Each structure stands twice: as C-alpha cells, then as structure tokens.
Amino acid sequence: MQYFLYPVDVQAQTLTPSQQDSLVQEIEATIYSVYEQYFYTQPDSTFRILETVAQQAETYQLWDIQITSLLQAAWCAEYHTQIDTLQQYLNRIEALTHQHVVALDTLDASGEIRTNVAYTRGSFYYNIGDFTSAIHAFNEIVQPQALVQINDSLLVADVFTYLASSYYRLQNYQKSLTHYRIVDQWLPATSEAPNYQLGYRKTLNGLHQARCYFTIGKYNHQPAAYERGKRLAHQSLAFFNRQKSDARFYNPIRSAINILVSVFQEQQQYDSALHYLSQSLALSSDGSELLLNTYNTLGATYTLMQDYPKALKSYQKSEALADKLLPKKHYQRAAIYTRVGQVLAAQHRWSDALEKYQQALAQLVVEFNASSDILTNPVYRDVGARKELLEVLSYKAEALWGLYQQQPQETTSLQSALEIYHLIGNILDEMRQGFPSVEFKQFIASHFFGIYEQAIRIAYEMHQRQPASGQFLAQAFHFAEKSKSFILLEATQETQAQSFGGIPDSLLEQERTYTRRLSILEQQRDGIADSNSQEAVQLEQQLLITQDARQKLLQQFEQNYPEYYALRHNTNVASLADVQASLPANTVLLSYYLGDSSLFAFGISPNKIVIDSIANLTALGQDVDHLLTFVRQYDWEAIKDSENSQQWAKSGHTLYQQLIGGVLDSLGSKPEKLVIIPDGQLGYLSFDVLLTEPVPETMSTKFGSFPYLIKELPLRYEYSASLYVRQPSPENTISNQYAYTGFAPEYKNTPLLAENTVTRSGAGTEVFYDLLYNKEEVQQVSGLFNSQIFLDDQATEQAFREFAPRSSLLHLSMHAFAHDQDPMYSGLVFSQADTTTEDNFLYAHELYALQLRSNLAVLSACETGIGQLARGEGIMSLGRAFKYAGCPNVAMSLWKVNDRTTQRIVQSFFEQLADGADKDIALQQAKLAFLAKAKGPLAHPYYWASLVLIGDDLPLTTSPFPYTIFIGLALLLLVSIIVLIKKRRKTT
Structure with missing residues (x-):
C-alpha cells in the first residue's frame, strides 16, 4: 500500500489547494486502513504507520491531521493497555494543542479535536486508576452546553460509558447504572467508525448494566436487580459467543464470563465457574487487562474452594501479565497483591499476608x-x-x-x-x-x-x-x-448553616428549587414501568443535568460563603468528652452498636463512662423478636395464654438487664432521665416496655401492674450521640408565623371495624376509612395554642406544603403506611378530595426535599417510626424524614396504633407540653395517665407504648393560646372592679 502522495521535504506552501485536499484525503484513508487492519491485533504496526502519518502532516503544517494521527495511536495504546505509551502520546498531543492553539481555532472550528483530547485525557486517568480525575475530564465533554456542539453522538456514548465505569469503580453503583442507561440513547444507528455495529454496542452496554444490576442486588439486598443482572449477562455472552472468531469480541466475552463467574461464586457453584473460565482462557490472545482479570477471577475461585496452590499459581500468571502490560505502579497490581494476601490469610499465614498487603x-x-x-x-x-x-x-x-x-x-x-x-x-x-x-x-x-x-x-x-x-x-x-446516621448529621448541619452562615435567601431558594426538581424527576422516573424506555432515560439525563447544576451552586457557596460551607460540612462526630460535657446532672445516655457478632453498649453519665459487650446475639435477637411480636398487635387469643405472656415478660426483663440494668449498675448511677441511641433491630423497640423486675406467673396477664421502665424514667431517643450534642439551643430556634398547625382529614369511607379495633394505618393507595377520633384530637389540642387547623377536605397535601414550613408545632392525625421494599415511598395520607393538583400522599422522598423549621412534629398515625433498616443510617421511617427535613424533635409510632387510645395519649401529651413540661416528661406522664385508667386489655403495651420521642427534652417555647392572656386580663379587671366597689362603700 502506498500511503502518501508527496515526499517529506516538499513545503506546504508549494501545494496547491487541490493538492493539499488530495493529501488530506490520502492521509485520512491511511488512518482508516490502519484502524481496520492493525488496530485490534498489531499495535506496533499501528504505532509505526501513524507516526509516519503524523510526521508527514507536520511537514506540511497540517496540525489538525498531525494531532488526529497521534490521537489514534493513543487510543490504540489504550485498547492494548499500554499505559506508558498512552501517557507519552497524551503528553505530545497536549503540547501540540498548546503550541498551535491559534491555528487550531481555524483548523478545528467545531472543537472536535479539543473534545478528543479531553476524551483521551479522561481515558488516561481512568486507566491509571484516578477515577475522580477521569470524571472531571469526561464531564468537560458532556456538559449541557458542550453536548449541543458535538456532532459525533458515538463519542458522547463512549464518554457516558467511561463516566459510568468510573462511577462504578468508585462504588457509586446507582449513578453508574444511570450513565450506562443513557448510553443507548446516544448510540447512532450507523457510523463511519470502522466495524461499527449497533447491536454489538448495545449488547456491550447491556453487559455493563448487568454488572451494575448484579452489584446493586448483592450489596443492597435487591433480588430483582440481582436476577436482572444475571439475565443480561447470559444474553450478552450468547450474543458475543456467536462471533468469537473475531478478536474484537474476546474482551466482551471475558467481561461477560467474569460477571457470570462472580454469580457462580456467590452461589458456591465452583464447577460452573471453572467451566466458564476455561472458555475465557481458551481464547487466543497475546494479553490484555481483561485476561489479567480472568486469571484473578480464577484465583479467587480456587481460594473459595480452598485450593490455595492453584489460587497462587493463577495469581502468578496475573502478575506476569501485569509486568508485561502495566506500569510499575498501577491499581491492578495492587489488586493482585491483595488477592495473594487473602490466600495467605486464609491459611493464617498472617506475617506473609501482611507483606503482600504492604x-x-x-x-x-x-x-x-x-x-x-x-x-x-x-x-x-x-x-x-x-x-x-x-x-x-x-x-x-x-x-x-x-x-x-x-x-x-x-x-x-x-x-x-x-x-x-x-x-x-x-x-x-x-x-x-x-x-x-x-x-x-x-x-x-x-x-x-x-x-x-x-x-x-x-x-x-x-x-x-x-x-x-x-x-x-x-x-x-x-x-x-x-x-451512625451520617446523612442525618449532615442534614442537621445544613439547617444550621442556612440559618447562621450568612448566605442570601435567594441562593438558598435556588438550591431548594433544584432539590424539589430532583425529587419530582425521581418520582416521574420511578413511575415509569420500563426503566429502559426512551422516556425513562430522558428523565435520567434531566436528573444528571439538575444534579450538575446543584453541585455547581454548592461550589459557588464554597467559594463565596466559606462560613456557610464550613458549618455545612462540619460533620465530625462527637467525642466521648463532648457527650459527657453536654449531659445534665440527672441524665444518662446509652448508645448501642449492634454488629454481626457483638453488641457494644456505651453508658455515659456526667461523671463516668463504661462499655459493655454482649456476644450471644442469637439469644438477644430471640428476646427482641418475642417482645416485638407481643407488643405490636393485640391478639386476645395469644395474650390470654399465660405461657405466651410469661415468655414475653421474661424477654422484657432479660432485655432490661442486658441493655439497661447492667450498664446503670456499672455507672453506679440512678438517673432521672434516659437518652437512648439504638442501633439495628433495637431501633424497632420501645424501651418503655422493658421490665425492671421479674413478673410472677400469677401476674403475667395483669399488664397494668407490670414494672415497666417508663414507670421509673422518662425516655427519649436520638439517631446518634453526635445529633444529641448538636441539638439546637433555644436561642437559636427559628421563629415561625404559626405556633401550631394541625391536620385531620376525612376520607368519606365509613369504617367497617368495631371502634376499639380501628387503626390509623393505610395500605398504599387503597381505600382509606374514616377515623373516629382524629378530628376531635386536633380540635382539642388546637385550644391549647395559637392555632391553625385543617379538617376534613381542607386537610390536603397542598395545605401542608404551604403552612407546615411556617409552623413551630406540627400535628398530623391521619392514616399512614410504611413501604417495606422502598422506604422512600412510605407516606402520610391527606384528604382524598380531588380539590388540588397534589395527589394527597406525602411520601418520604418528598419530605427529604422540603425545608421545615418546626420545633416538634407529632405524627399521630400508624408506623411513622418504622421502615426498612439501612445499616449505618438506622430505620428509614417517615419520622426520620421529618427530622431530615428540619424538625429536630419528632414523636412517631413504632407499630399500628389504635385510633381511640392514640387520641387520648396525644391529647394528654400536648396538654402537658402546654403546661410547660419537658417533652420527655410530657410523653411519660401522658402514657402513665392512660395506664392508670386503663382497664383489662387496654393496659396491654399495644395500646400505649407505640409513640416515642426523638430529639431533645426542652419545654416548648411556643406561646400558649391568647385566651390565657384574656383570662389574665379578665382577672385583673375583676380585681379592679372589686377594689373600686370597696372604695365606693368607704366613701358612702
């Protein structure tokens, strides 16, 4: 093949325009031929020819052609995992773009070369393992304003693929999946790129998505995602296997096999794993990064099979291939050494393993x-x-x-x-x-x-x-x-930063607008049945654009308002000394860590700190299960069985000894108040019902006489000790327009159950029956404060959105439901009257987007304190969502609550608050008052123990209803009249 029309020593100015056009065409044809014949199989030949092309272009001052040739060489180096060569080409390319920047303004008016350089820079960062820098580089290309100028949609698809892979490497799996799903929308039906096949690219992208689905399913315990990943991987492998005679398909085949093998490893199907890996190794190749990964996967399989010699032999092959492919320092080498260390650790060869980890x-x-x-x-x-x-x-x-x-x-x-x-x-x-x-x-x-x-x-x-x-x-x-609860801690800091960070309200409102927009887009996306549809993917793109805009605004905050930024990101956890210093003299804080094999309990009083450990988690879990089963629902047949009641009483006392009594004994303290920081399964437990003494068998069904912990101490809870320490002080409380706002909707469906069995529990978006006492509850409480209430059809989601952000006390007496699979779709049910544009279901994810400034939210509804347990964050409940939205104190329920008894307890709670009682004492006294009057079955904890308080114990600063002022004035007037009458009598 003859590659060039003109000799090297001919100067560019001697070429006529037609000669120059011919030369460009010839060079472009050469580049195309190299790509078609040598790119995938003969990198050395590719480099040699492209270097000659680049030299020819330089001679005739065709700077854009010269850079394009070197870009092709860089991409070939990347494909063959020759990272040093890639870096050398990238350095030359960037030097040339700087050297000829003026000429490129004319030669590259469309910006295609600049885009390709950014792409190559991103791919270099990706290949050396600097995934954060790779994301920054690729984001230069896919900014909304840049996307409009890019004609090459295939390049955009490649960039989104790289971004997705980078997010995957950084373990942001959901964002990775989002980017992969966008890729298909940018893949063109046809392309001038050599050997382009739409089916191939879509299948390859499906394989990438399979890896995301599989990982999300594995780590987030989502079986549907796990199965979807397996299905996509099998489909991809079947497609690629049909064309495995083509070397281009080797790497995708290996990728599919590695994903499937990870599934077989999880299922302990090692023979199947080895079978597939043998297929991967049978593919002829002079070495690639994916072959290296195959050897690593083979070694991992042998390690799981405890065949350590074969595992080490596989890793030796990986290391030999790494010496051939990778620079002296590379994250893939680290992965090999780490895996070898794991093999040695499995044999308890700890010193040898540590050397490999070093x-x-x-x-x-x-x-x-x-x-x-x-x-x-x-x-x-x-x-x-x-x-x-x-x-x-x-x-x-x-x-x-x-x-x-x-x-x-x-x-x-x-x-x-x-x-x-x-x-x-x-x-x-x-x-x-x-x-x-x-x-x-x-x-x-x-x-x-x-x-x-x-x-x-x-x-x-x-x-x-x-x-x-x-x-x-x-x-x-x-x-x-x-x-514990990093997300809540961060949200609390954000609220304080907005109040005291000196940032203009207009910018805060702009951020809130972005947050609301994200919530709406996520809700729209989740409402689409086919997540791979064009509509769903377009929403994904809008989500990314909005996320980017919000992130840029936050960067502006960082630069222009450093005090706000410092407050917002001050998420250092509280120390033991911080917690101890913040405790009043009469208070003890108990904080728990519930792991896989141990429970650690920290007891903190103002003058002593202790730690206790419980190793028998099986017995502990059984006692918690017994207790929860018994108190969550009122089952008369089970309750009247004294054996069941005795088992419950035994579990209640055992848990008291393990969780409370032993720690208090070690502290040598008899506190007047307790702050509980639960963890894991303990977050579902109302500590009120723990029993401080054993219950005699003869008393096992006389529930009102039980020695409940609530009879001795008022309790309150918090998600972490750091949140306890950072509770806002009264002087930092934001004043609101309304003291109290209550909501009690009517649902216009007559309850079918007996009065004493009506609960405030909804079931998704099904029919909701009217509650018998919710309106009475709100009306009676409203008489205690300067109030605004919404009853019947007026109790809408729209009214909540309008008035809740301006209210110091929020009271929601209504139906609610907890979503077991997706806690963000747990919700409160407002009036179902079709009078507003809202759907009248206030979901948890919508609360996360709101900005509430209430001192206390009382969620007088079912299951507002329960939901899916997220390890490290706690129970993802509606109550938690209110706290995230800005309510430092939340009263919420831990199970389905009875309509009538809840009304009595909540009303009594508010009465105590209006009289100036501490919040925890107010709730304690409301429950004890109920217990004192409860007869027979009503003394069962199901009826009174569900409501718990998250937050501080400070009395309300909210002014009572003005009628107290009127009463005071009336008394003063009466005294004045009496005085005047007496004076008149004396004068007569």
Whole structure:
C-alpha cells in the first residue's frame, strides 16, 4: 500500500489547494486502513504507520491531521493497555494543542479535536486508576452546553460509558447504572467508525448494566436487580459467543464470563465457574487487562474452594501479565497483591499476608515503601483507586488482628490496626463529600458498616488491657459514632448553616428549587414501568443535568460563603468528652452498636463512662423478636395464654438487664432521665416496655401492674450521640408565623371495624376509612395554642406544603403506611378530595426535599417510626424524614396504633407540653395517665407504648393560646372592679 502522495521535504506552501485536499484525503484513508487492519491485533504496526502519518502532516503544517494521527495511536495504546505509551502520546498531543492553539481555532472550528483530547485525557486517568480525575475530564465533554456542539453522538456514548465505569469503580453503583442507561440513547444507528455495529454496542452496554444490576442486588439486598443482572449477562455472552472468531469480541466475552463467574461464586457453584473460565482462557490472545482479570477471577475461585496452590499459581500468571502490560505502579497490581494476601490469610499465614498487603499499598500510595515494617501504615494522599485502597487497608487490619491472636502478648499490631481504621474513616468521609447523593452515602454507610465493628472490637480489646487511660474507650466510641446516621448529621448541619452562615435567601431558594426538581424527576422516573424506555432515560439525563447544576451552586457557596460551607460540612462526630460535657446532672445516655457478632453498649453519665459487650446475639435477637411480636398487635387469643405472656415478660426483663440494668449498675448511677441511641433491630423497640423486675406467673396477664421502665424514667431517643450534642439551643430556634398547625382529614369511607379495633394505618393507595377520633384530637389540642387547623377536605397535601414550613408545632392525625421494599415511598395520607393538583400522599422522598423549621412534629398515625433498616443510617421511617427535613424533635409510632387510645395519649401529651413540661416528661406522664385508667386489655403495651420521642427534652417555647392572656386580663379587671366597689362603700 502506498500511503502518501508527496515526499517529506516538499513545503506546504508549494501545494496547491487541490493538492493539499488530495493529501488530506490520502492521509485520512491511511488512518482508516490502519484502524481496520492493525488496530485490534498489531499495535506496533499501528504505532509505526501513524507516526509516519503524523510526521508527514507536520511537514506540511497540517496540525489538525498531525494531532488526529497521534490521537489514534493513543487510543490504540489504550485498547492494548499500554499505559506508558498512552501517557507519552497524551503528553505530545497536549503540547501540540498548546503550541498551535491559534491555528487550531481555524483548523478545528467545531472543537472536535479539543473534545478528543479531553476524551483521551479522561481515558488516561481512568486507566491509571484516578477515577475522580477521569470524571472531571469526561464531564468537560458532556456538559449541557458542550453536548449541543458535538456532532459525533458515538463519542458522547463512549464518554457516558467511561463516566459510568468510573462511577462504578468508585462504588457509586446507582449513578453508574444511570450513565450506562443513557448510553443507548446516544448510540447512532450507523457510523463511519470502522466495524461499527449497533447491536454489538448495545449488547456491550447491556453487559455493563448487568454488572451494575448484579452489584446493586448483592450489596443492597435487591433480588430483582440481582436476577436482572444475571439475565443480561447470559444474553450478552450468547450474543458475543456467536462471533468469537473475531478478536474484537474476546474482551466482551471475558467481561461477560467474569460477571457470570462472580454469580457462580456467590452461589458456591465452583464447577460452573471453572467451566466458564476455561472458555475465557481458551481464547487466543497475546494479553490484555481483561485476561489479567480472568486469571484473578480464577484465583479467587480456587481460594473459595480452598485450593490455595492453584489460587497462587493463577495469581502468578496475573502478575506476569501485569509486568508485561502495566506500569510499575498501577491499581491492578495492587489488586493482585491483595488477592495473594487473602490466600495467605486464609491459611493464617498472617506475617506473609501482611507483606503482600504492604506491596499492594506501595502500588496505591505515592512514596510508601513496600519494604517498610509490616506494622507501618501509609500517610494518606488522595488516590483515584479508593476502592482498591479501602480493600487492602481493611484486609491488612484483619491480618493484624489475626497476628495478635497468634501473639497475644504483643499489642502493637492492634495499635497499627486502629491507625488503619482511622484512615479508612477519613477516606469514607472524603468519598461522601465527593458524591453528595443521599443514595450513595447510604450505600457507603451500609457497605462499610462491618469495618467499624472490627474497629470497635479491637479498641475494646485494648481498653480491657489498658482501662486506666480511657483513650481506647474513646476510640471505640468514635468508631461507633462514625457508623451512625451520617446523612442525618449532615442534614442537621445544613439547617444550621442556612440559618447562621450568612448566605442570601435567594441562593438558598435556588438550591431548594433544584432539590424539589430532583425529587419530582425521581418520582416521574420511578413511575415509569420500563426503566429502559426512551422516556425513562430522558428523565435520567434531566436528573444528571439538575444534579450538575446543584453541585455547581454548592461550589459557588464554597467559594463565596466559606462560613456557610464550613458549618455545612462540619460533620465530625462527637467525642466521648463532648457527650459527657453536654449531659445534665440527672441524665444518662446509652448508645448501642449492634454488629454481626457483638453488641457494644456505651453508658455515659456526667461523671463516668463504661462499655459493655454482649456476644450471644442469637439469644438477644430471640428476646427482641418475642417482645416485638407481643407488643405490636393485640391478639386476645395469644395474650390470654399465660405461657405466651410469661415468655414475653421474661424477654422484657432479660432485655432490661442486658441493655439497661447492667450498664446503670456499672455507672453506679440512678438517673432521672434516659437518652437512648439504638442501633439495628433495637431501633424497632420501645424501651418503655422493658421490665425492671421479674413478673410472677400469677401476674403475667395483669399488664397494668407490670414494672415497666417508663414507670421509673422518662425516655427519649436520638439517631446518634453526635445529633444529641448538636441539638439546637433555644436561642437559636427559628421563629415561625404559626405556633401550631394541625391536620385531620376525612376520607368519606365509613369504617367497617368495631371502634376499639380501628387503626390509623393505610395500605398504599387503597381505600382509606374514616377515623373516629382524629378530628376531635386536633380540635382539642388546637385550644391549647395559637392555632391553625385543617379538617376534613381542607386537610390536603397542598395545605401542608404551604403552612407546615411556617409552623413551630406540627400535628398530623391521619392514616399512614410504611413501604417495606422502598422506604422512600412510605407516606402520610391527606384528604382524598380531588380539590388540588397534589395527589394527597406525602411520601418520604418528598419530605427529604422540603425545608421545615418546626420545633416538634407529632405524627399521630400508624408506623411513622418504622421502615426498612439501612445499616449505618438506622430505620428509614417517615419520622426520620421529618427530622431530615428540619424538625429536630419528632414523636412517631413504632407499630399500628389504635385510633381511640392514640387520641387520648396525644391529647394528654400536648396538654402537658402546654403546661410547660419537658417533652420527655410530657410523653411519660401522658402514657402513665392512660395506664392508670386503663382497664383489662387496654393496659396491654399495644395500646400505649407505640409513640416515642426523638430529639431533645426542652419545654416548648411556643406561646400558649391568647385566651390565657384574656383570662389574665379578665382577672385583673375583676380585681379592679372589686377594689373600686370597696372604695365606693368607704366613701358612702
């Protein structure tokens, strides 16, 4: 083939325009031929020809052609995982774009070359494992204003693919899936790109989505997503296998097989895994990154089979291939060393495993020496491959614990492990701030929850050895707090920052507009049955654009309002000293961490701190289950059975001893108040019903006489000790237009049940029956305060949205429902009258987008305090959503509540509040007053123990209803009249 029309020494000015056009056409044809013949199979030939093309273009000052040739070479290097070569080409390309910037303004008027350079820069960052920088580079291309100017939709599709892959590597799986689903909308039906096939690209994108669905299903416990991932992977593999004679299909085949093998590993179907891996290895290849991954997957399979020699042999092949393909420092090398370390750790060869982990860390952290002592840890510097760094750090900490088990006389390994866990905490905080979505932060909290359990265990072990210093007890508490309710803590900080950060209301309103827009778009997207439809994907794109706009606004806040930004992001957890200093003299705080194998209980009084550990979680879980089953529903047949009642009473007392009594005894304290920070399954438990003394068998059905904890102490709860410490003080409370706003809708369906069995529970969007006492409840309470109430058809979602943000007290007496599968769709049911544009279901995800400034929200409805348990964040309930929206104090229910008894307790609660009682005492007295009058079955905890208080115990600052002023004036007037009458009598 003859590649060029003109010799190198001919100057560009000697060419006529037609000659120059001919030369350009010839060069472009050469580039196309190289791509078609050599690109996928012969990289050296590709580089040689493209270098010649670039030199020819330079000779004739065709700067755009020269850069285009080098870009093609860079992309070939990327395809063959020749990262050093890719970097060399990228450096040359960027130098040329700077050198010829003026000429390129004319030669590249459309900006195509600049876009391709940004694309190459992003791909380089991706390949070296700096996924955060890759995202920044690719986002330059797909900004809304940039997308309008791009004619090459295939390039846009490739950019979205890279973005999706980068988010996947950073463990933001949902955002990754969103980007992958957008890819299909940009793939053109035809393209001038060599060998372009729409079916191939769509199948490849489906394979990427399969990986996301599988991972989301695995980590978020969503079986439907898991199965969808498997199905897509099988479909992709079937498509690619039909064309496996083509070398272009080798890598996709290996990708599909690796995904399917991970499924087989999960299901312990190792023979199937080995069968598929043998197919992958049978594909002829001179080596690629995906072949390296195949060897890693094979090694992992053998490790699970406990065939450690074969596992190590597989990893040796991976390492040999890495030496051929990768730079001396690369995140993929770290992954190999980490996997080898896991094999050695499985054999309890802890020292050998630690040496491998040191090698892995040296691959990921600049200036860390692999030959360092195995107890030495790196100083953290931001790295793109955070997933790999977190993995190797956590495995190293586990190996240090294993080393301590072998050498218990030495505690230096434990101290080294504690250093690592602090480092992991810092990295996780950085990850949360880098991706502000609630969903991602919730994933981080759940996925890394177990790391904190091991950290607490090690700190507890050190505290047992060195109790006097208290430093390890403080560290155990620190790790427990790091695992709790980060999202709520951040929301609380945001509320305070908005109030005291000096930021203009117009900008805050702009952010709220973006937040509302995101909520609406998410609701619209979730309402579409086919998530892959064009409508759904278009909504995904609008979501990304709105998220980007909101993120840019937040960056503006950071630059222009540093005080606001500092307040907003001050999410450091409270220390033990902070909590202890904040406790009144009469109060004890009990904080729990419920892990997979241990329960840790922290008891904090103003003058002492203790920690207790419970290892038998099976028995604990059984007692909690017994108690919850008994109190959540009133079943007369079960209750009148004294054996059932006795079992419940036994569980209630056992739990008191384990959770409360033992800790209080260790504290040597008899507090007047308790603050409970529950965790895990304990979040479903009303501690009111724990029994401070055993119940004699003869008294097992006389529920009113039981020694409930609520009879001794008022209780309140919080999601974390950090939230307890940061409760807003009264002087920082925002004044509102309305003191009290109550809602009591009518549903226009006559209840079919007997009065004493009517509950305030809805069931999705089905028929709702009228409540008999909700309007009475709101009307009676409204007489205690300066009020605004909405009854019957006026109690709408629209009225709530308008008046709730301006009310100090919110009272919602209505139906509610908890959504088991998706807690964001738990909701409150307003009047179903068709008088507004709203649907009159206030969902949790809508509350997350609201800005409420109420001091107290009383959710007098069913199951407002329960929902799906999200590890590391707590129970995703409606009550939690109100707290997120800005209500520091929430009264909510832990099970379905009876209409009549709830009315009595809530009314009494508000009466106590109006008289100036502390919130926790007000709720305690309301329950005790009910119990004192309850006869027979009504004394059962089902009727009175469901309502719990989250927040502070401060009395209300809300002024009572003005009638008290009128009464005072009337009394004053009466006294004046009496005085005047007496004076007149004296004068006569």
